[in-house]
Amino acid sequence: MPRHSLFSLFEPRTLVVVSERTLSVTQVVPPTLEKHITQIDVLNDQAIVLPHEFAGVAPGERVDQAVICVSHGRLPDALSALRHCKPRVVLLLPGHIPAPEPLEDLAYARAWGAMNDCMVLGPRSFGIQRPHLQLNLSLNQQEAQIGRVALVTQSRTITAAVLDWAADINLGFSAVVSLGDEAVLDVADILDYLAMDPRTDSIALYLEDTSSSRSFSSALRAAASVKPVVVLKIGAGASDAISDAGDAAMAEDAVFNALVRRAGAVRIRYFVQLFSALKVLVYTRHPKGRRIALFSNGDGAAQLALDVMGPSSAVFSAELSSATITALKSALEPGAVTANPVISYAPLAADRAKNVMDILVNDAGVDGVLVLLAPDPFSDLKGVAHQLAEIAPDARKPIITCFIGDASMRPLRHVLDHVGTPAFRTPESAANAFGILASYHYNQTLSLQMLPPEPLSKPPRLDEARALLRTVQIQRRHSLNEDECERLLACFYVPIHYKEELAEGKHHDDDSLPMAIRVRRDNRFGPFIVFGSGGQDALISGSYRAVELPPLNNYLARQLVQRSSLWRNALSHQMTPAAFELLRETLERISDMICELPELESLAIDPLFAAEPLLNAGAIRIAVSPKTVLVLPENAGYGHLAIHPYPRRLTEERSFKDGGAWLMRPIRPEDAQALQEFVRGLSDESRYMRFVSMLRELTPRMLARYTRIDYDRELALVATVQLPNPEHRGHLREHIVGFAHYLRNPDGRGAEYALAIGDAWHRRGLGAQLMGGLINAAQEQGLTYIDGVVLSSNRPMLALMTHLGFQNDQDAEDPTMRRVWLDLGETRLS
Numbered sequence: 001m002p003r004h005s006l007f008s009l010f011e012p013r014t015l016v017v018v019s020e021r022t023l024s025v026t027q028v029v030p031p032t033l034e035k036h037i038t039q040i041d042v043l044n045d046q047a048i049v050l051p052h053e054f055a056g057v058a059p060g061e062r063v064d065q066a067v068i069c070v071s072h073g074r075l076p077d078a079l080s081a082l083r084h085c086k087p088r089v090v091l092l093l094p095g096h097i098p099a100p101e102p103l104e105d106l107a108y109a110r111a112w113g114a115m116n117d118c119m120v121l122g123p124r125s126f127g128i129q130r131p132h133l134q135l136n137l138s139l140n141q142q143e144a145q146i147g148r149v150a151l152v153t154q155s156r157t158i159t160a161a162v163l164d165w166a167a168d169i170n171l172g173f174s175a176v177v178s179l180g181d182e183a184v185l186d187v188a189d190i191l192d193y194l195a196m197d198p199r200t201d202s203i204a205l206y207l208e209d210t211s212s213s214r215s216f217s218s219a220l221r222a223a224a225s226v227k228p229v230v231v232l233k234i235g236a237g238a239s240d241a242i243s244d245a246g247d248a249a250m251a252e253d254a255v256f257n258a259l260v261r262r263a264g265a266v267r268i269r270y271f272v273q274l275f276s277a278l279k280v281l282v283y284t285r286h287p288k289g290r291r292i293a294l295f296s297n298g299d300g301a302a303q304l305a306l307d308v309m310g311p312s313s314a315v316f317s318a319e320l321s322s323a324t325i326t327a328l329k330s331a332l333e334p335g336a337v338t339a340n341p342v343i344s345y346a347p348l349a350a351d352r353a354k355n356v357m358d359i360l361v362n363d364a365g366v367d368g369v370l371v372l373l374a375p376d377p378f379s380d381l382k383g384v385a386h387q388l389a390e391i392a393p394d395a396r397k398p399i400i401t402c403f404i405g406d407a408s409m410r411p412l413r414h415v416l417d418h419v420g421t422p423a424f425r426t427p428e429s430a431a432n433a434f435g436i437l438a439s440y441h442y443n444q445t446l447s448l449q450m451l452p453p454e455p456l457s458k459p460p461r462l463d464e465a466r467a468l469l470r471t472v473q474i475q476r477r478h479s480l481n482e483d484e485c486e487r488l489l490a491c492f493y494v495p496i497h498y499k500e501e502l503a504e505g506k507h508h509d510d511d512s513l514p515m516a517i518r519v520r521r522d523n524r525f526g527p528f529i530v531f532g533s534g535g536q537d538a539l540i541s542g543s544y545r546a547v548e549l550p551p552l553n554n555y556l557a558r559q560l561v562q563r564s565s566l567w568r569n570a571l572s573h574q575m576t577p578a579a580f581e582l583l584r585e586t587l588e589r590i591s592d593m594i595c596e597l598p599e600l601e602s603l604a605i606d607p608l609f610a611a612e613p614l615l616n617a618g619a620i621r622i623a624v625s626p627k628t629v630l631v632l633p634e635n636a637g638y639g640h641l642a643i644h645p646y647p648r649r650l651t652e653e654r655s656f657k658d659g660g661a662w663l664m665r666p667i668r669p670e671d672a673q674a675l676q677e678f679v680r681g682l683s684d685e686s687r688y689m690r691f692v693s694m695l696r697e698l699t700p701r702m703l704a705r706y707t708r709i710d711y712d713r714e715l716a717l718v719a720t721v722q723l724p725n726p727e728h729r730g731h732l733r734e735h736i737v738g739f740a741h742y743l744r745n746p747d748g749r750g751a752e753y754a755l756a757i758g759d760a761w762h763r764r765g766l767g768a769q770l771m772g773g774l775i776n777a778a779q780e781q782g783l784t785y786i787d788g789v790v791l792s793s794n795r796p797m798l799a800l801m802t803h804l805g806f807q808n809d810q811d812a813e814d815p816t817m818r819r820v821w822l823d824l825g826e827t828r829l830s
Helices: 075-085 102-115 156-169 187-196 213-224 248-263 271-281 299-308 322-331 350-361 381-394 410-418 427-447 462-474 482-491 500-504 535-541 554-562 565-574 577-596 669-681 684-691 700-707 766-780 795-803
Strands: 015-019 037-041 065-070 089-094 119-121 127-130 135-138 145-153 172-178 202-207 229-233 241-243 266-268 291-296 368-373 399-403 496-498 515-522 526-533 544-548 600-609 615-617 620-624 652-655 661-666 714-724 732-744 750-757 785-791 807-810 817-823
Touching: 015 075, 065 075, 075 089, 075 102, 089 102, 089 127, 102 119, 145 156, 145 187, 145 271, 156 172, 156 202, 156 271, 156 410, 172 187, 187 202, 187 213, 202 271, 213 229, 213 248, 213 427, 229 248, 229 271, 248 266, 248 427, 248 515, 248 544, 266 271, 266 427, 271 427, 291 299, 291 350, 299 368, 299 427, 322 350, 350 368, 350 381, 368 381, 368 427, 381 399, 381 410, 399 410, 399 427, 462 482, 462 577, 462 620, 482 496, 482 620, 515 577, 526 554, 526 565, 526 577, 544 554, 554 565, 554 577, 577 600, 577 615, 661 766, 669 700, 669 714, 669 732, 684 750, 714 766, 732 766, 750 766, 766 785, 766 795, 785 795, 795 807, 795 817
Parallel strands: 015 037, 015 065, 065 089, 089 119, 145 172, 145 202, 202 229, 229 266, 291 368, 368 399, 496 615, 750 785
Antiparallel strands: 127 135, 127 172, 241 544, 515 526, 515 600, 526 544, 600 615, 600 620, 652 661, 661 714, 714 732, 732 750, 785 817, 807 817
């Protein structure tokens, strides 16, 4: 199978090093590069001359990677000397003399990479490490230990600090990457590789900036769908809300938080939390909720942890069941505290600690256990540590420990660290770690949300809405008048009634608090929705409002309301269920408006009052951009949004050759079980032809990869039929009988496809129709070609591709494969 485009960066088979420094890779040569590395030492004032032949490189082949480490002023000479060996990747490390104008080197490296079809990491990169290969292509002489966490940073100093700390606690890495100035390769590119890397189980990011919002959002969503991702980004603080009194930086930060949430990743606030996150990310147990039980050998440690677990925290103290409290009374000494937090004042032994863990883990109201232990000369803490190390890895729920102190407690933490169970030094860091795990579970739930397969009960009148905005633009107006605002909302059936007198605060219900819905636009991440308090009181108090990115579905709209301070303080016990449903529908329909009308620049419905059968609005303000939209958003990939909506327009009813009905539609996260059943139902030969392996079912990671699609970069179409449901006689159930998928290639112009058809559904025209739908969708997204690799022995697939107009030839890297490709051009398949 073809290698990933960044394979040459992370696992080079041939290497050229051009350096004025002594680098680790030339002192300790990895086994895989022993006869495949060429070293050129750069001396002062001497020309950089490369040999005509390179170790391990056959004539006509390209060098996998070149590492350049030279001072300012010598970079052009070094790159020029490399031109004839045509490296696939160039890694640019800083030399002895830094560049006074880094942007000059950045521009030169970017232009050189484009001219020579070469990817560039840097300039001013700290380098990369792949510990399992003993590959250290960095300035750090200290090699990271082998592990399953990938570290990606935009700072050399942060990289060095994390590696130094990790060595002390025996934390290993699958990869360490310092990006530098990102001339060509950026965060999104590295995330793409690590998402597919079998050596990486989780990813930690340190960010100072993000370049392309859509590429970063898409890559983050794709990576977080298959493995945990934690993000530490500098900014105004990891706030989930904005206030009327807040500044632009605060709003931008809240939008970034919304993006991370929707991607299914976790954002942390402080550098010290990065260490906690790295430790818990290697832990395979994740809580299913936010309820935490605490067990301690004293009051102080438990109280410190509780102070971190406040109302706005990701976790809170669980309420123990009466059965649990009764069991604890039997297990602990008289006078022990058996409510949460559970506190034992007597000397603690290993068997007692085990009993308490068993009791707490078995409580259905507990999602995880936090153990907080301070030094005690009368307790067998060493035995307790070994007991926890034995039971925690296999416990049904996460158990996180905190051994407070250093001199006597550090060795006990290492006992837990060695078995992969997080152990912390302070109660605050341990409680924060649980919060990271809980936030990950919550954000993963958000990442699964997408628009329903069918529009809301009344599809919007898009032609009328677009014509209205076009009229405003032709008249060179920036804002809609009151009548136009009402008409636009009516086009989307927003359940709101405009009452002008409400703007002056003369509403009919003194108990009804003013709300506000706003749409604003972030320069990088596009439009976002804000919900919270409205009216004059909100302006005076600086009330905090919740933020979310479109598109919204039922669940996301509810969560947006419930994250606001207005909901927590008032609406949760004042609003009727019917009014809440109207508010939820309003947010969903406004989200649809944002998705379908890229011209929409801002919207404000403030004040807004709960009422039935329609919400009452005192003022509606809508502004449009002067830029004319020439391409419909669905044909432009919804480029104005940070998150591509579910492409329900691609849902079509189709027919087999014999007239039987089937449905073609984009795949959804809830299709995971159906897709697994489809793969299991394939014959051994069909599975081998599709996956080039003898797997009998998809791994959990593969299943997530194929069903949690980011529609900006890829598309998966399924063919489904309605068949009898054996679990419910007389009822039908949707079954997947075909699967087609494409993933954009790194060049951004083409995509690689895959196709599988159930054995019982062959020779019915299904493959041609499903592949035709995939090709047409790729063409709509502006792709210029689609390609793939097919086993040479898979004659039916090769025949189908030929029938569809594909060309094919032998794969250059694997003679058992054929490469097939189609120039989309004017191709259109029905």
